[in-house]
Amino acid sequence: MNAPVKPGAVSAGALLIPLPDPAIRFEQVGKTYPGRRGQQPVAALAGIDLDVPAGSILGVIGRSGAGKSTLIRLVNGLERATSGRILIEGEDVTGLNEAGWRRQRRQIGMIFQHFNLLSSRTVFDNVALPLEIAGTPRAAIAAKVERLLALVGLADKSARYPSELSGGQKQRVGIARALATDPKVLLCDEATSALDPETTRSILALLRQVNRELGITILLITHEIPVIKEICDRVAVIEGGRIVEQGETFSVFTDPQHPTTARFVEAVTGVEVPAHLEGQIRAEARDGDSLVLRITFTGENATAPVISRLSSVVGVDVNILAGRIDAIAGQPFGSLLVSVPSRLPESDAVLGALKSLGLKAEVIGHVS
Numbered sequence: 001m002n003a004p005v006k007p008g009a010v011s012a013g014a015l016l017i018p019l020p021d022p023a024i025r026f027e028q029v030g031k032t033y034p035g036r037r038g039q040q041p042v043a044a045l046a047g048i049d050l051d052v053p054a055g056s057i058l059g060v061i062g063r064s065g066a067g068k069s070t071l072i073r074l075v076n077g078l079e080r081a082t083s084g085r086i087l088i089e090g091e092d093v094t095g096l097n098e099a100g101w102r103r104q105r106r107q108i109g110m111i112f113q114h115f116n117l118l119s120s121r122t123v124f125d126n127v128a129l130p131l132e133i134a135g136t137p138r139a140a141i142a143a144k145v146e147r148l149l150a151l152v153g154l155a156d157k158s159a160r161y162p163s164e165l166s167g168g169q170k171q172r173v174g175i176a177r178a179l180a181t182d183p184k185v186l187l188c189d190e191a192t193s194a195l196d197p198e199t200t201r202s203i204l205a206l207l208r209q210v211n212r213e214l215g216i217t218i219l220l221i222t223h224e225i226p227v228i229k230e231i232c233d234r235v236a237v238i239e240g241g242r243i244v245e246q247g248e249t250f251s252v253f254t255d256p257q258h259p260t261t262a263r264f265v266e267a268v269t270g271v272e273v274p275a276h277l278e279g280q281i282r283a284e285a286r287d288g289d290s291l292v293l294r295i296t297f298t299g300e301n302a303t304a305p306v307i308s309r310l311s312s313v314v315g316v317d318v319n320i321l322a323g324r325i326d327a328i329a330g331q332p333f334g335s336l337l338v339s340v341p342s343r344l345p346e347s348d349a350v351l352g353a354l355k356s357l358g359l360k361a362e363v364i365g366h367v368s
Protein backbone atom coordinates (compact mmCIF):
# COMPACT_ATOMS: atom_id res chain seq x y z
CA MET A 1 0.00 0.00 0.00
CA ASN A 2 1.25 3.48 -0.85
CA ALA A 3 1.36 6.02 1.97
CA PRO A 4 -1.32 8.69 1.56
CA VAL A 5 -0.05 11.72 -0.33
CA LYS A 6 -0.03 14.85 1.84
CA PRO A 7 -1.76 17.91 0.44
CA GLY A 8 0.64 19.82 -1.78
CA ALA A 9 3.06 16.91 -2.04
CA VAL A 10 3.74 14.98 -5.22
CA SER A 11 3.55 11.23 -5.08
CA ALA A 12 6.88 10.15 -6.59
CA GLY A 13 5.74 6.68 -7.55
CA ALA A 14 2.40 7.58 -9.03
CA LEU A 15 2.68 8.54 -12.67
CA LEU A 16 -0.75 9.64 -13.79
CA ILE A 17 -1.40 8.40 -17.33
CA PRO A 18 -4.89 9.15 -18.62
CA LEU A 19 -6.65 5.95 -19.70
CA PRO A 20 -7.59 5.78 -23.39
CA ASP A 21 -11.29 6.09 -24.16
CA PRO A 22 -13.03 2.75 -24.40
CA ALA A 23 -14.09 1.92 -27.98
CA ILE A 24 -17.68 1.77 -26.73
CA ARG A 25 -19.15 2.92 -23.43
CA PHE A 26 -22.69 2.36 -22.19
CA GLU A 27 -23.71 4.65 -19.33
CA GLN A 28 -26.93 3.72 -17.55
CA VAL A 29 -28.49 2.79 -20.86
CA GLY A 30 -32.14 1.81 -20.99
CA LYS A 31 -34.34 0.80 -23.91
CA THR A 32 -38.10 0.41 -23.74
CA TYR A 33 -40.04 -0.65 -26.83
CA PRO A 34 -43.51 0.85 -27.14
CA GLY A 35 -46.19 -1.80 -26.67
CA ARG A 36 -47.64 -3.21 -29.85
CA ARG A 37 -51.40 -2.58 -30.30
CA GLY A 38 -52.74 -2.33 -26.76
CA GLN A 39 -49.83 -4.33 -25.26
CA GLN A 40 -47.65 -3.13 -22.38
CA PRO A 41 -44.33 -1.45 -23.30
CA VAL A 42 -41.35 -3.86 -23.20
CA ALA A 43 -38.38 -2.82 -21.05
CA ALA A 44 -35.67 -4.61 -23.07
CA LEU A 45 -32.67 -2.99 -21.33
CA ALA A 46 -32.27 -1.15 -18.02
CA GLY A 47 -29.27 0.48 -16.31
CA ILE A 48 -26.61 -0.94 -18.65
CA ASP A 49 -23.09 0.15 -17.64
CA LEU A 50 -20.49 -1.44 -19.87
CA ASP A 51 -17.10 -0.51 -21.33
CA VAL A 52 -15.66 -2.23 -24.38
CA PRO A 53 -11.92 -1.45 -24.15
CA ALA A 54 -10.28 -0.40 -27.43
CA GLY A 55 -8.58 -3.34 -29.12
CA SER A 56 -10.38 -5.98 -27.07
CA ILE A 57 -12.90 -8.68 -27.89
CA LEU A 58 -15.87 -8.45 -25.53
CA GLY A 59 -18.63 -11.04 -25.56
CA VAL A 60 -22.12 -10.53 -24.19
CA ILE A 61 -23.86 -13.80 -23.35
CA GLY A 62 -27.47 -14.32 -22.40
CA ARG A 63 -30.52 -16.40 -23.08
CA SER A 64 -33.14 -15.70 -25.71
CA GLY A 65 -34.94 -12.43 -25.01
CA ALA A 66 -32.28 -11.18 -22.56
CA GLY A 67 -31.70 -8.04 -24.64
CA LYS A 68 -28.54 -8.93 -26.59
CA SER A 69 -29.65 -7.83 -30.04
CA THR A 70 -31.15 -4.66 -28.63
CA LEU A 71 -27.82 -3.85 -26.97
CA ILE A 72 -25.83 -4.28 -30.18
CA ARG A 73 -28.40 -2.45 -32.33
CA LEU A 74 -28.01 0.61 -30.11
CA VAL A 75 -24.34 0.82 -31.10
CA ASN A 76 -25.03 1.30 -34.81
CA GLY A 77 -28.14 3.39 -34.43
CA LEU A 78 -30.60 0.73 -35.64
CA GLU A 79 -32.37 1.37 -32.32
CA ARG A 80 -32.27 4.46 -30.12
CA ALA A 81 -31.76 4.35 -26.37
CA THR A 82 -34.63 5.65 -24.25
CA SER A 83 -32.31 6.63 -21.38
CA GLY A 84 -28.60 6.93 -20.63
CA ARG A 85 -25.71 7.63 -22.97
CA ILE A 86 -23.64 5.67 -25.50
CA LEU A 87 -20.14 6.89 -26.34
CA ILE A 88 -18.07 5.62 -29.25
CA GLU A 89 -14.39 6.49 -28.83
CA GLY A 90 -15.41 9.17 -26.37
CA GLU A 91 -18.02 10.76 -28.66
CA ASP A 92 -21.59 10.81 -27.38
CA VAL A 93 -23.70 9.28 -30.16
CA THR A 94 -26.95 9.13 -28.20
CA GLY A 95 -28.47 12.22 -29.79
CA LEU A 96 -27.14 11.83 -33.35
CA ASN A 97 -29.56 12.52 -36.20
CA GLU A 98 -29.77 10.24 -39.28
CA ALA A 99 -26.99 12.12 -41.13
CA GLY A 100 -24.77 11.83 -38.07
CA TRP A 101 -25.45 8.10 -37.87
CA ARG A 102 -24.62 7.60 -41.55
CA ARG A 103 -21.20 9.12 -40.94
CA GLN A 104 -20.77 7.19 -37.69
CA ARG A 105 -21.72 3.84 -39.22
CA ARG A 106 -18.66 3.92 -41.51
CA GLN A 107 -16.59 3.32 -38.38
CA ILE A 108 -18.71 0.32 -37.42
CA GLY A 109 -18.90 -2.98 -39.27
CA MET A 110 -21.53 -5.59 -38.52
CA ILE A 111 -21.97 -9.30 -39.27
CA PHE A 112 -25.13 -11.32 -38.80
CA GLN A 113 -26.29 -14.84 -37.99
CA HIS A 114 -27.84 -15.30 -41.44
CA PHE A 115 -25.05 -13.40 -43.26
CA ASN A 116 -27.48 -10.98 -45.02
CA LEU A 117 -25.71 -11.20 -48.40
CA LEU A 118 -27.38 -10.00 -51.59
CA SER A 119 -28.12 -13.13 -53.62
CA SER A 120 -28.17 -11.31 -56.96
CA ARG A 121 -24.62 -9.98 -56.45
CA THR A 122 -21.35 -11.90 -56.77
CA VAL A 123 -19.00 -12.29 -53.82
CA PHE A 124 -16.93 -9.42 -55.21
CA ASP A 125 -19.95 -7.15 -55.61
CA ASN A 126 -21.24 -7.93 -52.11
CA VAL A 127 -17.94 -6.84 -50.58
CA ALA A 128 -17.79 -3.82 -52.90
CA LEU A 129 -21.26 -2.57 -51.92
CA PRO A 130 -20.30 -0.40 -48.89
CA LEU A 131 -17.48 1.13 -50.95
CA GLU A 132 -19.85 1.95 -53.81
CA ILE A 133 -22.22 3.59 -51.32
CA ALA A 134 -19.29 5.61 -49.92
CA GLY A 135 -18.43 6.79 -53.46
CA THR A 136 -15.03 5.11 -53.65
CA PRO A 137 -13.48 5.20 -57.19
CA ARG A 138 -13.81 1.96 -59.20
CA ALA A 139 -10.05 1.15 -59.30
CA ALA A 140 -9.67 1.65 -55.55
CA ILE A 141 -12.68 -0.62 -54.96
CA ALA A 142 -11.13 -3.44 -56.99
CA ALA A 143 -7.84 -3.28 -55.11
CA LYS A 144 -9.59 -3.12 -51.75
CA VAL A 145 -12.00 -5.98 -52.42
CA GLU A 146 -9.19 -8.24 -53.66
CA ARG A 147 -7.18 -7.51 -50.51
CA LEU A 148 -10.19 -8.27 -48.28
CA LEU A 149 -11.05 -11.50 -50.11
CA ALA A 150 -7.45 -12.64 -49.69
CA LEU A 151 -7.62 -11.81 -45.98
CA VAL A 152 -10.72 -13.96 -45.45
CA GLY A 153 -9.38 -16.78 -47.63
CA LEU A 154 -11.79 -16.38 -50.57
CA ALA A 155 -9.53 -14.96 -53.28
CA ASP A 156 -10.69 -17.69 -55.67
CA LYS A 157 -14.43 -17.15 -55.05
CA SER A 158 -14.68 -13.58 -56.29
CA ALA A 159 -17.04 -14.32 -59.20
CA ARG A 160 -19.25 -16.82 -57.35
CA TYR A 161 -22.76 -16.10 -56.05
CA PRO A 162 -23.77 -16.58 -52.40
CA SER A 163 -25.90 -19.63 -53.30
CA GLU A 164 -22.72 -21.39 -54.45
CA LEU A 165 -21.01 -20.99 -51.05
CA SER A 166 -21.06 -22.92 -47.75
CA GLY A 167 -22.25 -21.20 -44.56
CA GLY A 168 -18.70 -20.61 -43.39
CA GLN A 169 -17.74 -19.09 -46.74
CA LYS A 170 -20.82 -16.85 -46.64
CA GLN A 171 -19.80 -15.55 -43.23
CA ARG A 172 -16.28 -14.89 -44.58
CA VAL A 173 -17.89 -12.72 -47.27
CA GLY A 174 -19.90 -11.02 -44.49
CA ILE A 175 -16.67 -10.29 -42.60
CA ALA A 176 -14.92 -8.95 -45.72
CA ARG A 177 -17.91 -6.69 -46.43
CA ALA A 178 -17.97 -5.45 -42.82
CA LEU A 179 -14.27 -4.54 -43.05
CA ALA A 180 -14.57 -2.70 -46.37
CA THR A 181 -14.92 0.78 -44.87
CA ASP A 182 -12.01 0.24 -42.41
CA PRO A 183 -14.19 0.24 -39.29
CA LYS A 184 -12.71 0.60 -35.82
CA VAL A 185 -15.39 -1.59 -34.31
CA LEU A 186 -16.91 -4.86 -35.51
CA LEU A 187 -20.30 -5.90 -34.13
CA CYS A 188 -21.23 -9.58 -34.36
CA ASP A 189 -24.82 -10.67 -33.71
CA GLU A 190 -24.78 -14.49 -33.22
CA ALA A 191 -22.30 -14.66 -36.11
CA THR A 192 -21.57 -18.37 -35.67
CA SER A 193 -24.95 -19.62 -34.42
CA ALA A 194 -25.94 -21.02 -37.83
CA LEU A 195 -22.62 -22.85 -38.31
CA ASP A 196 -21.38 -26.31 -37.29
CA PRO A 197 -18.74 -26.50 -34.50
CA GLU A 198 -15.74 -26.89 -36.80
CA THR A 199 -16.78 -24.02 -39.08
CA THR A 200 -17.52 -21.97 -35.96
CA ARG A 201 -13.92 -22.47 -34.81
CA SER A 202 -12.52 -21.36 -38.16
CA ILE A 203 -14.69 -18.21 -38.19
CA LEU A 204 -13.71 -17.41 -34.59
CA ALA A 205 -10.04 -17.82 -35.54
CA LEU A 206 -10.59 -15.35 -38.40
CA LEU A 207 -12.26 -12.88 -36.02
CA ARG A 208 -9.34 -13.14 -33.64
CA GLN A 209 -6.94 -12.53 -36.53
CA VAL A 210 -8.94 -9.44 -37.55
CA ASN A 211 -8.77 -8.22 -33.95
CA ARG A 212 -5.05 -8.87 -33.43
CA GLU A 213 -3.71 -7.91 -36.87
CA LEU A 214 -5.96 -4.98 -37.74
CA GLY A 215 -6.50 -3.80 -34.15
CA ILE A 216 -10.29 -3.82 -34.59
CA THR A 217 -12.37 -3.86 -31.41
CA ILE A 218 -15.01 -6.60 -31.45
CA LEU A 219 -18.31 -6.59 -29.57
CA LEU A 220 -20.05 -9.90 -30.04
CA ILE A 221 -23.24 -11.32 -28.67
CA THR A 222 -24.00 -15.00 -28.36
CA HIS A 223 -25.94 -17.58 -26.39
CA GLU A 224 -23.09 -20.07 -26.81
CA ILE A 225 -20.53 -20.19 -24.01
CA PRO A 226 -17.84 -21.95 -26.15
CA VAL A 227 -17.72 -18.82 -28.34
CA ILE A 228 -16.85 -16.72 -25.29
CA LYS A 229 -14.32 -19.28 -24.06
CA GLU A 230 -12.61 -19.41 -27.42
CA ILE A 231 -11.94 -15.75 -28.24
CA CYS A 232 -13.27 -13.20 -25.75
CA ASP A 233 -10.91 -11.21 -23.55
CA ARG A 234 -13.85 -9.98 -21.50
CA VAL A 235 -17.39 -11.20 -20.95
CA ALA A 236 -20.64 -9.66 -19.74
CA VAL A 237 -23.60 -11.81 -18.73
CA ILE A 238 -27.00 -10.29 -19.51
CA GLU A 239 -30.31 -11.40 -18.05
CA GLY A 240 -33.69 -9.69 -18.17
CA GLY A 241 -32.14 -6.58 -19.74
CA ARG A 242 -29.50 -6.16 -17.02
CA ILE A 243 -25.84 -7.07 -16.85
CA VAL A 244 -25.56 -9.42 -13.90
CA GLU A 245 -21.81 -10.02 -14.10
CA GLN A 246 -18.84 -8.83 -16.14
CA GLY A 247 -15.06 -9.10 -16.11
CA GLU A 248 -12.07 -10.82 -17.68
CA THR A 249 -13.16 -14.09 -19.24
CA PHE A 250 -10.71 -16.23 -17.30
CA SER A 251 -11.64 -14.89 -13.88
CA VAL A 252 -15.39 -14.90 -14.59
CA PHE A 253 -15.20 -18.51 -15.84
CA THR A 254 -13.07 -19.78 -12.98
CA ASP A 255 -14.88 -17.89 -10.22
CA PRO A 256 -18.42 -17.02 -11.32
CA GLN A 257 -20.36 -14.86 -8.84
CA HIS A 258 -23.89 -14.95 -10.25
CA PRO A 259 -25.93 -18.19 -10.49
CA THR A 260 -26.71 -17.53 -14.18
CA THR A 261 -23.00 -17.19 -14.93
CA ALA A 262 -22.30 -20.37 -12.97
CA ARG A 263 -24.86 -22.28 -15.07
CA PHE A 264 -23.37 -20.99 -18.33
CA VAL A 265 -19.74 -21.74 -17.46
CA GLU A 266 -20.44 -25.15 -15.95
CA ALA A 267 -20.92 -26.47 -19.47
CA VAL A 268 -17.30 -25.71 -20.32
CA THR A 269 -15.49 -25.85 -16.98
CA GLY A 270 -17.27 -28.51 -14.96
CA VAL A 271 -16.74 -32.25 -14.83
CA GLU A 272 -19.76 -34.42 -14.35
CA VAL A 273 -20.05 -37.17 -11.78
CA PRO A 274 -19.73 -40.41 -13.83
CA ALA A 275 -23.05 -42.18 -14.45
CA HIS A 276 -22.10 -45.27 -12.43
CA LEU A 277 -21.55 -43.13 -9.31
CA GLU A 278 -24.60 -40.94 -9.62
CA GLY A 279 -27.11 -41.74 -6.90
CA GLN A 280 -24.38 -43.38 -4.81
CA ILE A 281 -22.87 -40.19 -3.44
CA ARG A 282 -24.01 -39.44 0.13
CA ALA A 283 -23.54 -36.39 2.32
CA GLU A 284 -22.69 -38.54 5.39
CA ALA A 285 -19.58 -40.72 5.61
CA ARG A 286 -19.70 -44.39 6.61
CA ASP A 287 -16.81 -46.62 7.64
CA GLY A 288 -14.50 -47.44 4.75
CA ASP A 289 -15.99 -44.76 2.47
CA SER A 290 -14.08 -42.69 -0.05
CA LEU A 291 -14.31 -38.94 -0.16
CA VAL A 292 -15.17 -37.47 -3.58
CA LEU A 293 -13.56 -34.12 -4.35
CA ARG A 294 -13.63 -31.73 -7.27
CA ILE A 295 -10.25 -30.08 -7.71
CA THR A 296 -9.88 -27.09 -10.00
CA PHE A 297 -6.57 -25.86 -11.34
CA THR A 298 -5.89 -22.53 -12.92
CA GLY A 299 -3.00 -20.94 -14.76
CA GLU A 300 0.35 -22.65 -14.24
CA ASN A 301 -1.16 -25.03 -11.68
CA ALA A 302 -3.16 -26.65 -14.45
CA THR A 303 -0.16 -28.37 -15.87
CA ALA A 304 1.59 -29.27 -12.60
CA PRO A 305 1.70 -32.98 -11.79
CA VAL A 306 -0.74 -32.49 -8.97
CA ILE A 307 -1.87 -36.05 -8.47
CA SER A 308 1.60 -37.51 -8.16
CA ARG A 309 2.54 -34.74 -5.73
CA LEU A 310 -0.54 -35.43 -3.64
CA SER A 311 0.32 -39.12 -3.48
CA SER A 312 3.96 -38.49 -2.61
CA VAL A 313 3.35 -35.65 -0.12
CA VAL A 314 0.43 -37.21 1.74
CA GLY A 315 1.03 -40.83 0.93
CA VAL A 316 -2.58 -41.69 -0.01
CA ASP A 317 -3.97 -43.29 -3.13
CA VAL A 318 -5.77 -40.79 -5.31
CA ASN A 319 -8.28 -42.25 -7.69
CA ILE A 320 -9.23 -40.13 -10.74
CA LEU A 321 -12.94 -40.43 -11.57
CA ALA A 322 -13.24 -37.83 -14.32
CA GLY A 323 -11.41 -34.77 -15.56
CA ARG A 324 -10.72 -32.20 -18.21
CA ILE A 325 -7.92 -29.81 -19.05
CA ASP A 326 -8.81 -26.95 -21.32
CA ALA A 327 -7.89 -23.37 -22.19
CA ILE A 328 -10.06 -20.38 -21.37
CA ALA A 329 -9.17 -17.19 -23.22
CA GLY A 330 -5.81 -18.85 -23.91
CA GLN A 331 -5.02 -19.72 -20.29
CA PRO A 332 -4.93 -23.31 -19.06
CA PHE A 333 -7.72 -24.48 -16.78
CA GLY A 334 -8.41 -27.94 -15.43
CA SER A 335 -11.01 -29.71 -13.38
CA LEU A 336 -10.66 -33.18 -11.81
CA LEU A 337 -13.04 -35.38 -9.90
CA VAL A 338 -11.08 -37.68 -7.56
CA SER A 339 -11.72 -40.00 -4.66
CA VAL A 340 -9.43 -40.36 -1.62
CA PRO A 341 -9.84 -42.26 1.68
CA SER A 342 -12.46 -40.40 3.73
CA ARG A 343 -11.13 -41.49 7.15
CA LEU A 344 -9.20 -39.06 9.34
CA PRO A 345 -6.42 -38.04 9.41
CA GLU A 346 -5.82 -38.86 5.72
CA SER A 347 -8.71 -36.79 4.41
CA ASP A 348 -7.60 -33.73 6.37
CA ALA A 349 -4.05 -34.20 5.12
CA VAL A 350 -5.30 -34.31 1.52
CA LEU A 351 -7.35 -31.12 1.93
CA GLY A 352 -4.41 -29.39 3.65
CA ALA A 353 -2.02 -30.44 0.89
CA LEU A 354 -4.39 -29.20 -1.83
CA LYS A 355 -4.62 -25.88 -0.06
CA SER A 356 -0.85 -25.57 0.23
CA LEU A 357 -0.55 -26.34 -3.49
CA GLY A 358 -2.89 -23.40 -4.12
CA LEU A 359 -5.68 -25.55 -5.58
CA LYS A 360 -9.40 -25.13 -5.05
CA ALA A 361 -11.08 -28.27 -3.73
CA GLU A 362 -14.77 -28.83 -3.21
CA VAL A 363 -16.20 -31.80 -1.31
CA ILE A 364 -18.86 -33.53 -3.43
CA GLY A 365 -19.70 -36.31 -0.93
CA HIS A 366 -18.90 -39.86 0.10
CA VAL A 367 -19.11 -43.21 -1.70
CA SER A 368 -18.51 -46.73 -0.47
Ligand SMILES: Nc1ncnc2c1ncn2[C@@H]1O[C@H](COP(=O)(O)OP(=O)(O)OP(=O)(O)O)[C@@H](O)[C@H]1O
Pocket residue numbers: 033034042043044062063064065066067068069070071223
Ligand atom coordinates in the same frame (compact mmCIF):
# COMPACT_ATOMS: atom_id res chain seq x y z
N1 LIG B 1 -39.07 -4.13 -32.00
C1 LIG B 1 -39.49 -4.62 -30.82
N2 LIG B 1 -40.68 -4.26 -30.29
C2 LIG B 1 -41.12 -4.72 -29.12
N3 LIG B 1 -40.39 -5.56 -28.34
C3 LIG B 1 -39.21 -5.96 -28.80
C4 LIG B 1 -38.68 -5.53 -30.06
N4 LIG B 1 -37.47 -6.11 -30.26
C5 LIG B 1 -37.24 -6.86 -29.16
N5 LIG B 1 -38.27 -6.78 -28.30
C6 LIG B 1 -38.35 -7.42 -26.96
O1 LIG B 1 -37.23 -7.00 -26.19
C7 LIG B 1 -36.68 -8.07 -25.44
C8 LIG B 1 -35.23 -8.27 -25.81
O2 LIG B 1 -35.14 -8.70 -27.17
P1 LIG B 1 -33.77 -8.96 -27.93
O3 LIG B 1 -34.09 -9.29 -29.35
O4 LIG B 1 -32.84 -7.83 -27.67
O5 LIG B 1 -33.25 -10.27 -27.16
P2 LIG B 1 -32.06 -11.28 -27.55
O6 LIG B 1 -31.26 -11.47 -26.30
O7 LIG B 1 -31.34 -10.80 -28.75
O8 LIG B 1 -32.84 -12.63 -27.88
P3 LIG B 1 -32.46 -13.80 -28.94
O9 LIG B 1 -31.36 -14.60 -28.29
O10 LIG B 1 -33.74 -14.58 -29.03
O11 LIG B 1 -32.06 -13.16 -30.23
C9 LIG B 1 -37.57 -9.28 -25.71
O12 LIG B 1 -38.54 -9.33 -24.69
C10 LIG B 1 -38.21 -8.94 -27.05
O13 LIG B 1 -39.46 -9.56 -27.16
Ligand SMILES: [Mg+2]
Pocket residue numbers: 068069070
Ligand atom coordinates in the same frame (compact mmCIF):
# COMPACT_ATOMS: atom_id res chain seq x y z
MG1 LIG C 1 -30.99 -11.60 -30.66
